[in-house]
Amino acid sequence: MPSTRNVSRRNLKEDFAQWKQGSSNVFSFCKYLFLLDPEAKSALLHLDAMHMMSHQLGVTFIENQLLGIQDAPFLVFSVKRDSIVEDALHQLAMKSERDLRKPLKVIFEGEEGVDEGGLAKEFFQLVLEKLFDPAYGMFTFDEISRTCWFNMNSMESNSQFKLIGAMLGIAIYNGIVLDLHFPLVAYKKLLKLKPNLNDLKEASPALASSLEKLLNFEGNVENLETYFEVTTDFFGAPKVTPLIENGSQIQVNNDNRKRYVDLYVDFVLSKSVAPQFEAFSEGFFQAAGTQLITLFHPDEIQVLIMGNPEDPNFDQLEASCSYEGYAKGEPYIQEMWKILKDFDSQQKKRFLTFCTGSDRIPVGGLSRLKLVVQLNGGDTERLPTASTCFNVFLLPRYSSAEKMKDKILAAIEYSQGFGLK
Numbered sequence: 001m002p003s004t005r006n007v008s009r010r011n012l013k014e015d016f017a018q019w020k021q022g023s024s025n026v027f028s029f030c031k032y033l034f035l036l037d038p039e040a041k042s043a044l045l046h047l048d049a050m051h052m053m054s055h056q057l058g059v060t061f062i063e064n065q066l067l068g069i070q071d072a073p074f075l076v077f078s079v080k081r082d083s084i085v086e087d088a089l090h091q092l093a094m095k096s097e098r099d100l101r102k103p104l105k106v107i108f109e110g111e112e113g114v115d116e117g118g119l120a121k122e123f124f125q126l127v128l129e130k131l132f133d134p135a136y137g138m139f140t141f142d143e144i145s146r147t148c149w150f151n152m153n154s155m156e157s158n159s160q161f162k163l164i165g166a167m168l169g170i171a172i173y174n175g176i177v178l179d180l181h182f183p184l185v186a187y188k189k190l191l192k193l194k195p196n197l198n199d200l201k202e203a204s205p206a207l208a209s210s211l212e213k214l215l216n217f218e219g220n221v222e223n224l225e226t227y228f229e230v231t232t233d234f235f236g237a238p239k240v241t242p243l244i245e246n247g248s249q250i251q252v253n254n255d256n257r258k259r260y261v262d263l264y265v266d267f268v269l270s271k272s273v274a275p276q277f278e279a280f281s282e283g284f285f286q287a288a289g290t291q292l293i294t295l296f297h298p299d300e301i302q303v304l305i306m307g308n309p310e311d312p313n314f315d316q317l318e319a320s321c322s323y324e325g326y327a328k329g330e331p332y333i334q335e336m337w338k339i340l341k342d343f344d345s346q347q348k349k350r351f352l353t354f355c356t357g358s359d360r361i362p363v364g365g366l367s368r369l370k371l372v373v374q375l376n377g378g379d380t381e382r383l384p385t386a387s388t389c390f391n392v393f394l395l396p397r398y399s400s401a402e403k404m405k406d407k408i409l410a411a412i413e414y415s416q417g418f419g420l421k
Helices: 004-020 038-066 081-093 118-133 159-172 186-189 198-205 204-214 257-269 271-288 296-304 314-319 331-341 345-356 401-414
Strands: 074-081 104-108 139-142 147-150 229-234 237-242 322-324 371-375 385-387 392-395
Touching: 004 271, 074 081, 081 159, 081 314, 104 118, 118 159, 118 198, 147 198, 147 271, 159 271, 159 296, 186 198, 186 271, 186 296, 198 204, 204 257, 229 257, 257 314, 314 331, 331 401, 345 392, 345 401
Parallel strands: 074 104, 322 371, 371 392
Antiparallel strands: 139 147, 229 237, 385 392
């Protein structure tokens, strides 16, 4: 039997095709995803998405040509920057399930730019940045863990949470990595796995610590005067919710404290946000378009959506880079890579955002990104620019390495968005 690494690189397409044809007598890794590494699973998910996109494009073409039905071949979002959330959610609500199977195209109204992936990445970045802002009221933010969670007191309808789930599903379907700050438990819940105290440690470290202290308390727990209830903030007023029937009259003691902690964790991560999360999950799977994702582990789904959290490896980025107007390996380009590799982790991430619209590292590493370094004139006082649509870094030929470093640093520190000037 070939190794999973060899299969993922050489024979995955053939393996996928046989699986799609329902070849029951032929071994297929698609039937045994647990044998594959995350990179191979991600490739399979991509193949499945490409298969569905191709099928939907074919159906749309036939309907347009033979039946006279006018239907766009793409899932199009045409948005204004100053109303991007409202535009995106309104348009998404109008899309049919078959629309979600089409390739994504994003248009920022009043701006030039052909969406080759960069505009879509920026679109998701801007939409999610606003939706996950605690001021928007749909999610809360834990200052210690720097993660977001569903707001149990959100005034938004469940349909809005469904649309947010759909946005994430569309991103996965189109292979877009997001700068999203959900704890791992969100992906466990998508796979119907029950949260536990360890999950709460990531989502709400301070709360988890207090519950853990209760479990480890060596004295008489009844002296703490704790009851089977949860007190939460409801728009400035305390709200008491019993964890069990008559919980406000049942005191926590040394014998039942484990049950109390389990119920508390279940309340925080599940029961209190059940309607919001169920709507979110429904939208997510409807838009993701494949059941293959249910065969992933939670941490693998997290990496699919958010990318890898490790420091950027610019050796990988250099290996996959191409050049226009420069020659690979010429002294100026060697100096550029020396400068970039000497950046600290945050500077490297800002450089990635500057050039590609995202600082997240896809499954498989930065070799999956195809950065283009393009000559943009001779020595000048202008800063480098970038086209996130094409992952192009437009670099003038500055008079010295020191000047090049200063200009790159200035560009990545102060510029944002498509058509960076």
